[in-house]
Amino acid sequence: MLEIRNVYFRHQGNQDDILKEVDFRVRTGGMTTILGPNGSGKTTLFRCITGLWKPQRGDIVFGDRDISGISHAERAKIFAVVPQEHEPPFPYSVLDVVLMGRVSHVGLFASPSESDYQVAQEAIHTVGISRLSDRAYTKISGGERQLVLIARALSQEAPILLLDEPTSHLDFRNQVVVLKKVKEITREKGLTVLMTLHDPNLAMLFSDNVVVLNGGSVICTGSPNAVITEETMKMVYGIDVSLIPWNGTSVVYPRIDI
Amino acid sequence: MKRKPLLYLFIFISPVLAGWVALFVGAFSVSPVMVLKILFNEVMHSGLSDIPEKAIILDIRLPRVILAGLVGIALSGSGVTLQGIFRNPLVDPFILGISAGAALGCALSVGFFSHLPIQLMAFFFGILAVILTYTIGRTQGEVSRLPLILSGVIISSFFTAMVSIVKFLVDPHKLQSIVFWLMGSFSLADWKMVKIAGAGITAGLLPVLLMRWRLNAMSMGENEAKTLGVNVKRERIIFIAASSFAVSIAVSVSGIIGWVGLMVPHLVRMMTGPDHKSLVPLSMAGGAAFMIFADTIARSLTDFDIPVGIITAITGAPFFIYLLKRGGKESWGK
Numbered sequence: 001m002l003e004i005r006n007v008y009f010r011h012q013g014n015q016d017d018i019l020k021e022v023d024f025r026v027r028t029g030g031m032t033t034i035l036g037p038n039g040s041g042k043t044t045l046f047r048c049i050t051g052l053w054k055p056q057r058g059d060i061v062f063g064d065r066d067i068s069g070i071s072h073a074e075r076a077k078i079f080a081v082v083p084q085e086h087e088p089p090f091p092y093s094v095l096d097v098v099l100m101g102r103v104s105h106v107g108l109f110a111s112p113s114e115s116d117y118q119v120a121q122e123a124i125h126t127v128g129i130s131r132l133s134d135r136a137y138t139k140i141s142g143g144e145r146q147l148v149l150i151a152r153a154l155s156q157e158a159p160i161l162l163l164d165e166p167t168s169h170l171d172f173r174n175q176v177v178v179l180k181k182v183k184e185i186t187r188e189k190g191l192t193v194l195m196t197l198h199d200p201n202l203a204m205l206f207s208d209n210v211v212v213l214n215g216g217s218v219i220c221t222g223s224p225n226a227v228i229t230e231e232t233m234k235m236v237y238g239i240d241v242s243l244i245p246w247n248g249t250s251v252v253y254p255r256i257d258i
Numbered sequence: 259m260k261r262k263p264l265l266y267l268f269i270f271i272s273p274v275l276a277g278w279v280a281l282f283v284g285a286f287s288v289s290p291v292m293v294l295k296i297l298f299n300e301v302m303h304s305g306l307s308d309i310p311e312k313a314i315i316l317d318i319r320l321p322r323v324i325l326a327g328l329v330g331i332a333l334s335g336s337g338v339t340l341q342g343i344f345r346n347p348l349v350d351p352f353i354l355g356i357s358a359g360a361a362l363g364c365a366l367s368v369g370f371f372s373h374l375p376i377q378l379m380a381f382f383f384g385i386l387a388v389i390l391t392y393t394i395g396r397t398q399g400e401v402s403r404l405p406l407i408l409s410g411v412i413i414s415s416f417f418t419a420m421v422s423i424v425k426f427l428v429d430p431h432k433l434q435s436i437v438f439w440l441m442g443s444f445s446l447a448d449w450k451m452v453k454i455a456g457a458g459i460t461a462g463l464l465p466v467l468l469m470r471w472r473l474n475a476m477s478m479g480e481n482e483a484k485t486l487g488v489n490v491k492r493e494r495i496i497f498i499a500a501s502s503f504a505v506s507i508a509v510s511v512s513g514i515i516g517w518v519g520l521m522v523p524h525l526v527r528m529m530t531g532p533d534h535k536s537l538v539p540l541s542m543a544g545g546a547a548f549m550i551f552a553d554t555i556a557r558s559l560t561d562f563d564i565p566v567g568i569i570t571a572i573t574g575a576p577f578f579i580y581l582l583k584r585g586g587k588e589s590w591g592k
Contacts, residue, residue, distance in 0.1 A: 050484075050485050051484070051485075052481055052484060052485070071489065072484045072485070072486075072487050072488065072489060072490075073487040073488075073489060074487075075485075075487070076485065076486055076487025077487070079485070081482075081485035081486075083481075083482055083485070088345075088477060088478050088479075089345040089346065089347060089477060090347070090477060090527070090532035091531075091532055092474065092531075092532055092533065093531065093533070096474060096532075096533050099474075100474055100475045100478065100486055101486065103472060103475045103483075103486045103487050103488055104486065104487025104488075106471070108468075108469060108472075108493075109465075109468035109469060110468075110471075111470070111471040111535050112471060112535075156486070156487075
């Protein structure tokens with residue numbers, strides 16, 4: 001189990017806390033979404049969990065051990081991070097990119113072994129992009145790139161996947177395709193997913209648990225149906241919405257007067 | 259990217275081919291077959307009578323060819339490494355100021371501090387230069403392409419100015435050797451230099467060669483490399499120190515030879531793909547072949563022994579312009 005305990009964060013020389021008393025648990029197995037508007041502290045929280053920034057106060061606990069101070073190599077065996085898709089400076093093949101997930105498993109003075117290649121190939125197969133394996137990562141679509149990064153995270157063989165707004169650069173179709181894939185793989189492999197999203201509808205569709213973040217604090221946590229309500233949406237996003245029941249869940253629909 | 263065994267093989271044996279050509283081309287003509295005969299006899303220790311060709315091949319041309327090859331390996335190997343860690347296909351030891359820094363170290367050693375080993379002085383100032391370039395070029399935790407190149411220009415010109423001060427103050431006899439050596443040439447090559455360069459460049463590039471695959475992850479950017487489990491700070495220092503060391507040794511035996519570390523990795527990358535696992539050794543082999551070839555042209559094009567640094571600059575500048583134009587606006591961006 002992953003626990004975020006009472007985390008505070010502010011930038012050096014700054015008076016204002018970006019994160020205040022952030023405290024929640026991520027259940028093992030299933031998908032947890034951190035939902036919040038721009039500037040709510042999602043990215044900051046994400047960076048604290050991935051170890052890129054260090055919180056001033058509070059612990060990040062995995063199992064029963066505080067992991068806020070461990071090395072990046074150790075952390076890479078607990079968390080596999082899927083960054084937002086981007087273009088690297090060199091046109092690596094898809095296989096080369098996925099193989100990078102093995103970097104924490106391969107010795108400092110070694111190159112990947114046959115079994116590392118196998119793990120990478122399997123991850124590519126699991127995500128369903130085997131046909132892209134030899135293509136240049138820079139020459140495929142944004143949705144495909146996001147899938148490659150997910151395959152890379154799988155090849156890390158870590159129990160927790162962290163996805164940083166995996167849908168923000170994607171079109172309508174690819175948002176659904178990518179998240180559906182993540183959900184399938186998580187179920188199949190028994191992985192835990194923690195991701196940030198800013199679309200409440202996607203959070204409603206794809207999460208088992210939602211943490212609503214606003215102004216650097218957790219507003220509420222719980223199942224999507226319990227948390228995504230007209231009141232919290234109004235409070236967090238500042239607009240009136242209607243929840244339209246559909247298929248056991250509901251659709252968040254902005255109320256607008258034109 | 260599919261592997262291309264034939265192409266790999268060709269690149270790996272290209273230094274040997276270039277070396278063979280370099281041995282029979284020159285002012286004193288020796289037949290290609292005679293070159294092989296002399297080499298074969300030398301290796302087998304079967305005494306060949308002392309013909310003049312033997313001395314020319316073994317004492318003059320062979321050390322020069324091997325030294326050129328070693329320097330080519332150092333420049334190209336460190337070029338591909340620096341391009342990887344700085345995520346910037348437009349840099350090499352020359353552009354980042356390492357060569358100018360190492361040159362200052364050498365000039366100081368030749369001019370004033372002859373009791374300090376020249377290689378050590380070269381390394382100290384070479385690594386100082388690249389650290390300065392990196393510190394100045396880094397803004398908000400990111401190293402963008404243009405600021406890095408600009409700060410390399412600034413640091414290079416600063417260290418070049420310091421070399422000029424040394425030239426101005428030093429006694430005229432020493433001045434001549436500093437000036438000639440700065441132009442970049444292999445004309446003074448002997449077996450002693452080959453030994454120094456061989457040991458130093460091997461020591462410098464061995465860690466790079468062993469850790470080369472990690473350059474793939476490091477070239478994805480600092481944050482991403484960290485989350486993949488790379489100890490970015492430590493590994494970056496190893497890569498920079500190791501490649502600066504190899505370059506400093508190269509500068510101490512041959513002066514400033516620019517552009518090789520930019521051109522060769524680029525050409526190899528275009529032919530075989532960007533995976534550093536194969537790119538690093540292939541770039542080293544390609545660098546050796548290119549350097550031997552350029553030096554052969556330098557000494558046989560005219561009746562004079564033109565400094566090879568001039569030849570590489572003449573080919574390098576248009577190549578850089580081509581890369582910029584081909585890459586369009588993106589080459590200048592992040």
